[in-house]
Amino acid sequence: MKISVELVLRDKELFLREAEEVKKNFPLIEAVNIPDLTRYPLRSWEGCSIAKPFFKHVIPHIRARDIDKDAPFIFKDRLDEDGVGEVLVIAGDRPEDSPATVRDRVSLDIISKFKRDMPEVKIYAGIDPYRGSFNEEAEYIKMKLDSGVSGFFTQPFFDLRKVESFVPLVKGVEVFWGVTPVLNKKMKDYWGKVNKVSFPEDFETSLNWNRNFAGKMLSFASSNNFSVYFMPIKIDVVKYLGGIV
Numbered sequence: 001m002k003i004s005v006e007l008v009l010r011d012k013e014l015f016l017r018e019a020e021e022v023k024k025n026f027p028l029i030e031a032v033n034i035p036d037l038t039r040y041p042l043r044s045w046e047g048c049s050i051a052k053p054f055f056k057h058v059i060p061h062i063r064a065r066d067i068d069k070d071a072p073f074i075f076k077d078r079l080d081e082d083g084v085g086e087v088l089v090i091a092g093d094r095p096e097d098s099p100a101t102v103r104d105r106v107s108l109d110i111i112s113k114f115k116r117d118m119p120e121v122k123i124y125a126g127i128d129p130y131r132g133s134f135n136e137e138a139e140y141i142k143m144k145l146d147s148g149v150s151g152f153f154t155q156p157f158f159d160l161r162k163v164e165s166f167v168p169l170v171k172g173v174e175v176f177w178g179v180t181p182v183l184n185k186k187m188k189d190y191w192g193k194v195n196k197v198s199f200p201e202d203f204e205t206s207l208n209w210n211r212n213f214a215g216k217m218l219s220f221a222s223s224n225n226f227s228v229y230f231m232p233i234k235i236d237v238v239k240y241l242g243g244i245v
Contacts, residue, residue, distance in 0.1 A: 004031035004229035031057035063092030
């Protein structure tokens with residue numbers, strides 16, 4: 001089992017401080033995954049050199065929509081220089097005038113491009129249990145595996161029963177199951193409206209409930225030879241995971 005933490009690259013100094021804090025307090029966390037958020041000046045692959053001294057596995061998110069599938073990767077030399085051998089390919093934000101579809105081929109195109117242009121790189125893709133029906137997502141997972149991905153990062157889960165329903169689709173595949181704290185009504189409404197999350201009946205926005213669920217997910221991953229990643233949004237990572245990881 002691997003444990004990863006998702007750290008946002010808002011700026012170089014803050015990112016460095018957060019990486020140092022995780023390394024100091026959580027030696028079991030050996031991986032970091034870095035979102036590529038275009039509202040910030042630095043791209044995900046630019047954070048890899050900062051994170052490398054602190055984590056064995058550095059995994060930048062790559063937004064498929066931003067890539068010309070017929071042109072060379074603009075970040076190839078940077079990844080080679082920093083010795084980064086793992087990426088997470090996500091679709092990225094859909095244009096507002098584009099219809100919502102579960103099987104968005106842009107990710108598949110860029111996965112295939114990585115297999116062709118950077119075959120030494122291990123490719124992860126996303127699993128989103130909320131964007132469509134279970135059968136649609138199951139088919140999309142199979143398409144990604146057929147395209148050459150080695151593993152997956154999921155959208156955060158809040159219900160172990162929902163996690164268990166996806167296990168048969170990914171047996172023998174490395175999966176980082178996602179966990180994030182949702183600590184107030186505004187955050188809960190956001191996850192429900194934007195990401196279409198349906199929360200379980202016993203869900204609470206308390207820190208205690210979210211910490212307990214983080215512990216349950218760790219136990220599940222450990223018992224089933226999976227991995228897990230934590231996304232500590234708007235909370236100090238030590239306050240969230242201290243005594244759990």
